[in-house]
Amino acid sequence: MKKALVLASTLAFTAGYTASASAETLQTRWADIQVETLSEGLNHPWGIAFLSNGRMLVTERAGHMRIVESDGNKGDPIEGLPEIKVMRQGGLMDVKLSPDYENDQIIYFSYSEPESEGSEITSTAVAKARLQDNTLHDLEVIFSQYPKEQGGRHYGGRMIFSADGEYLFLGLGDRGDRQDDAQTLDNHTGKLIRIYPDGSVPEDNPFVGEEGAQPEIWSYGHRNIQGMDIQPDTGLMWAVEHGPQGGDEVNLPEAGKNYGWPVVTHGEQYGGGEVGIGFDKEGMELPVWHWTPSIAVSGMAFYDGNQFPAWQGNILATGLRGQNLARLEMDGDRVIHEEDMDLGQRIREVRIGPDGNIYLLTDHENGKILRLSPAE
Amino acid sequence: MKKALVLASTLAFTAGYTASASAETLQTRWADIQVETLSEGLNHPWGIAFLSNGRMLVTERAGHMRIVESDGNKGDPIEGLPEIKVMRQGGLMDVKLSPDYENDQIIYFSYSEPESEGSEITSTAVAKARLQDNTLHDLEVIFSQYPKEQGGRHYGGRMIFSADGEYLFLGLGDRGDRQDDAQTLDNHTGKLIRIYPDGSVPEDNPFVGEEGAQPEIWSYGHRNIQGMDIQPDTGLMWAVEHGPQGGDEVNLPEAGKNYGWPVVTHGEQYGGGEVGIGFDKEGMELPVWHWTPSIAVSGMAFYDGNQFPAWQGNILATGLRGQNLARLEMDGDRVIHEEDMDLGQRIREVRIGPDGNIYLLTDHENGKILRLSPAE
Numbered sequence: 001m002k003k004a005l006v007l008a009s010t011l012a013f014t015a016g017y018t019a020s021a022s023a024e025t026l027q028t029r030w031a032d033i034q035v036e037t038l039s040e041g042l043n044h045p046w047g048i049a050f051l052s053n054g055r056m057l058v059t060e061r062a063g064h065m066r067i068v069e070s071d072g073n074k075g076d077p078i079e080g081l082p083e084i085k086v087m088r089q090g091g092l093m094d095v096k097l098s099p100d101y102e103n104d105q106i107i108y109f110s111y112s113e114p115e116s117e118g119s120e121i122t123s124t125a126v127a128k129a130r131l132q133d134n135t136l137h138d139l140e141v142i143f144s145q146y147p148k149e150q151g152g153r154h155y156g157g158r159m160i161f162s163a164d165g166e167y168l169f170l171g172l173g174d175r176g177d178r179q180d181d182a183q184t185l186d187n188h189t190g191k192l193i194r195i196y197p198d199g200s201v202p203e204d205n206p207f208v209g210e211e212g213a214q215p216e217i218w219s220y221g222h223r224n225i226q227g228m229d230i231q232p233d234t235g236l237m238w239a240v241e242h243g244p245q246g247g248d249e250v251n252l253p254e255a256g257k258n259y260g261w262p263v264v265t266h267g268e269q270y271g272g273g274e275v276g277i278g279f280d281k282e283g284m285e286l287p288v289w290h291w292t293p294s295i296a297v298s299g300m301a302f303y304d305g306n307q308f309p310a311w312q313g314n315i316l317a318t319g320l321r322g323q324n325l326a327r328l329e330m331d332g333d334r335v336i337h338e339e340d341m342d343l344g345q346r347i348r349e350v351r352i353g354p355d356g357n358i359y360l361l362t363d364h365e366n367g368k369i370l371r372l373s374p375a376e
Numbered sequence: 377m378k379k380a381l382v383l384a385s386t387l388a389f390t391a392g393y394t395a396s397a398s399a400e401t402l403q404t405r406w407a408d409i410q411v412e413t414l415s416e417g418l419n420h421p422w423g424i425a426f427l428s429n430g431r432m433l434v435t436e437r438a439g440h441m442r443i444v445e446s447d448g449n450k451g452d453p454i455e456g457l458p459e460i461k462v463m464r465q466g467g468l469m470d471v472k473l474s475p476d477y478e479n480d481q482i483i484y485f486s487y488s489e490p491e492s493e494g495s496e497i498t499s500t501a502v503a504k505a506r507l508q509d510n511t512l513h514d515l516e517v518i519f520s521q522y523p524k525e526q527g528g529r530h531y532g533g534r535m536i537f538s539a540d541g542e543y544l545f546l547g548l549g550d551r552g553d554r555q556d557d558a559q560t561l562d563n564h565t566g567k568l569i570r571i572y573p574d575g576s577v578p579e580d581n582p583f584v585g586e587e588g589a590q591p592e593i594w595s596y597g598h599r600n601i602q603g604m605d606i607q608p609d610t611g612l613m614w615a616v617e618h619g620p621q622g623g624d625e626v627n628l629p630e631a632g633k634n635y636g637w638p639v640v641t642h643g644e645q646y647g648g649g650e651v652g653i654g655f656d657k658e659g660m661e662l663p664v665w666h667w668t669p670s671i672a673v674s675g676m677a678f679y680d681g682n683q684f685p686a687w688q689g690n691i692l693a694t695g696l697r698g699q700n701l702a703r704l705e706m707d708g709d710r711v712i713h714e715e716d717m718d719l720g721q722r723i724r725e726v727r728i729g730p731d732g733n734i735y736l737l738t739d740h741e742n743g744k745i746l747r748l749s750p751a752e
Binding site: 029246266279286287288289290291292293310329331334335336337338339 | 686
């Protein structure tokens with residue numbers, strides 16, 4: 001059920017989103033939530049990582065990365081980034097800290113990498129670098145999606161470290177016009193990638209040693225993965241991906257498995273018309289959950305803080321088109337309830353802060369960091 | 377997502393419910409559905425069973441049972457019913473045909489049975505009888521819920537035969553003011569019952585031989601079960617039950633298990649206030665799905681017809697307060713998607729007809745049989 005003041009509900013627990021001087025209140029089933037704008041003026045912010053003392057490292061798709069102070073003040077753009085092709089959906093995307101960041105100051109970021117200087121032939125790459133004095137040092141590109149491609153769509157780009165910090169997962173997309181590539185293993189299009197943080201390939205990746213297969217592949221048949229997180233209790237990696245028109249998916253991607261795109265989907269072509277052969281097929285995995293119609297699912301996080309005790313272990317997922325925060329109650333690996341909260345802004349990403357509050361990035365030219373905390 | 381014309385949606389697939397001369401159209405994600413009023417003037421219809429030649433056997437909570445012809449014409453009340461105490465939520469409830477009805481003409485029905493003539497101390501009973509010449513013959517009460525109780529709430533009353541026709545399941549309620557009884561086995565309050573069609577107790581029922589336990593109990597900790605069906609592929613029995621304020625549940629009740637009421641629930645007391653200890657507890661089962669806020673879930677059916685091929689295997693569930701038909705897409709025993717369709721009327725029950733169409737009963741004094749079929 002969509003929760004927002006603009007929707008007249010015949011049911012008991014209507015929800016509203018009302019403004020006050022300093023913050024707004026979002027009414028939900030279990031708590032009134034205060035929505036504060038912590039920072040604004042970020043150009044399509046895409047990724048956020050929490051540093052010490054309440055500071056945040058934030059990427060803007062427009063090609064900038066900055067530190068935002070705990071009071072929302074934005075630092076100057078960090079220097080030393082590689083060439084990033086900012087074009088349509090492409091640009092600077094996610095950022096994650098090294099699991100040992102306190103000691104090594106290493107960050108990882110994903111971006112649209114051109115084939116050569118100025119080229120519009122691009123793919124998603126991951127680089128690592130040491131962040132010191134607002135500058136990147138010892139920059140190293142540890143992964144480049146193969147093949148590079150014209151057009152500027154479906155880059156994927158979300159990353160997450162495994163629970164033990166040993167592996168880096170990267171979600172990729174089908175680049176819009178290479179759908180069928182998602183079903184073959186000789187490329188990285190429409191794949192989920194698992195590498196070591198230095199870019200090397202774990203020997204137990206499912207297609208290592210298979211002739212012609214790209215060894216970085218963890219799972220395949222994905223359309224455009226833009227949200228990922230690790231489930232607290234299980235340590236399992238989950239991912240959300242955009243469907244076509246309908247069929248946005250939550251998946252629990254397992255090694256070597258096929259998630260069906262573009263053969264099976266709950267969505268349809270934009271403007272109507274079937275995609276693939278239907279909902280399911282032997283040898284292809286059904287999603288754990290799907291949104292149809294699409295919310296254009298972007299980020300996802302498991303709630304594991306102490307500010308919203310009733311939401312422990314829930315999946316929070318965000319929508320661009322849906323302009324929403326969806327909360328999925330879980331029983332192990334199954335969804336048993338959805339609550340849909342309307343934010344009235346395109347939301348790119350959701351992370352849980354060290355303070356247990358929920359942080360959202362809005363996907364606008366004047367993009368914001370929103371902080372959600374229980375209302376007093 | 378609520379699908380109805382009255383809800384303004386920002387998403388792509390808005391749904392509408394528009395009237396025409398003879399029928400109305402309900403727009404859903406996968407098909408436009410024609411909603412016809414097949415019959416009306418039924419006083420709170422509660423149960424429906426399909427006879428041959430398109431005829432239907434229909435109960436009215438007000439204490440009548442009639443045959444409705446395929447054109448919607450209502451026959452005279454069937455004679456020979458036992459004394460039924462019509463009071464608040466109590467009255468004549470469900471009706472099912474014997475698995476061998478073609479040969480034996482036996483029907484089973486549930487109703488509010490008074491302790492003695494005219495008494496307001498009642499409980500849910502099940503009777504069987506042979507239906508011939510619009511009259512019940514050889515009437516026999518095969519089950520009476522123990523204990524009987526004042527007040528007229530939470531009778532449960534839904535029945536379903538097992539896939540092989542060998543067992544009859546009956547869902548019961550907590551009678552409103554006997555919540556704690558749902559956790560003890562010395563009574564039938566808040567229980568799901570399994571008996572043979574002659575009323576005798578299967579020796580493999582989970583509490584047979586346990587001292588003080590009622591042997592008819594299949595599972596316990598239920599609040600008010602009013603919808604049940606058998607899953608086509610698995611033959612498993614599923615049930616839906618009313619939560620308090622929030623926490624309407626879909627369960628897959630297994631032998632001997634505890635479904636938590638009133639200790640754990642996703643709902644709260646009417647007017648606010650916690651029920652029980654929270655969402656979950658060791659030894660108690662979580663629901664497969666819950667509706668919070670409540671739709672006041674009433675009937676449920678697995679779709680297994682050929683008129684809505686995209687809905688094969690889906691759970692259809694109806695809401696009284698929600699005035700809706702909820703469609704749950706399943707992957708085995710998990711829900712992977714919900715579509716919520718607004719009917720604008722309190723819906724008591726849903727069954728799939730032999731023609732593959734969907735039949736609904738509306739819960740009003742001028743109650744209707746609605747037939748849902750794909751729009752031309």
